[in-house]
Amino acid sequence: MGTEIAIAWAQATWDPLVGCTRKSAACKHCYAEALTAENAQPGGWGQGFADPSGWSGKIELRPDRLTLPLGWEAPQRVFVNSLSDVFHEALDTAAIDKIFAVMALAPQHIYLVLTKRPKTAQPYMADTATPGRIAKAMDELVPGAAHEVPAWPLPNVWLGVTAENQKEADRRIPLLLETPAALRFIAAEPLLEKLDLKIGTWLKPPGSGARLDWVVAGGETGAKGTVCHPDWARALRDQCAEAATPFFWNQWGRHIPEGAAAAQRLLDGIPHEAVPA
Incomplete structure (x- = not known):
């Protein structure tokens, strides 16, 4: 921490x-939630904030x-x-x-401030x-x-919203674009389905009004996480390339192409680690 x-x-x-x-x-x-619960023993920093059943609702x-x-x-x-x-x-x-x-x-x-x-x-x-x-x-x-x-x-x-599926993208991204911020981004992580980032409306060239300046994406971690389909990642990569928007592929989560741990952060054999200037 x-x-x-x-x-x-x-x-x-x-x-x-x-x-x-x-x-x-x-x-x-x-x-x-899991990490906080693991540190919720007496005297631990998570005490009172989570337990094996989940969050307590307390925030400080x-x-x-x-x-x-x-x-x-x-x-x-x-x-x-x-x-x-x-x-x-x-x-x-x-x-x-x-x-x-x-x-x-x-x-x-x-500072990257990401919110739901x-x-x-x-x-x-x-x-x-x-x-x-x-x-x-x-x-x-x-x-x-x-x-x-x-x-x-x-x-x-930099202000961002989590956009794990189309429902949340449609709800959160318009609000983000209405919010004053020096730079706006989304974290499509965990990526739970294929996303349409609406080229020309959300993804558009610099100087053309409020826009997504950065897209971060990755699969869901954990043993019970949703398997991320490579086509979902490719769709984000290609949309960002068309709109000249920096794209950062973080990791696959449960799905690792070719079963190789070394490929965890590669998309079609290539790292994508673009960050706005």
């Missing part, structure tokens, strides 16, 4: 929150983790809350403000009072100086 990760499309993880609840089909075999900001990025000098691409959701409905606005305050105070990093809850993210990001609240949170975290949010939306925060 510092900079030791196994997520290829990020260089670090930062988990200032603990706890979550299931939201959609992507949550059926949630690794975060962890002060001991909140300011970690302030001590990371080398610029990194940071996945925010790999074990929770910044925009969970149970979080109060003040907690979200503190997370954004840290991201504003450490502008050397790029764009209905919460959109009003937060669009609220004209949000930058002022974040500035006050910055003052509280680093007292002794008056802080201002340099720009809004924060230029070093």
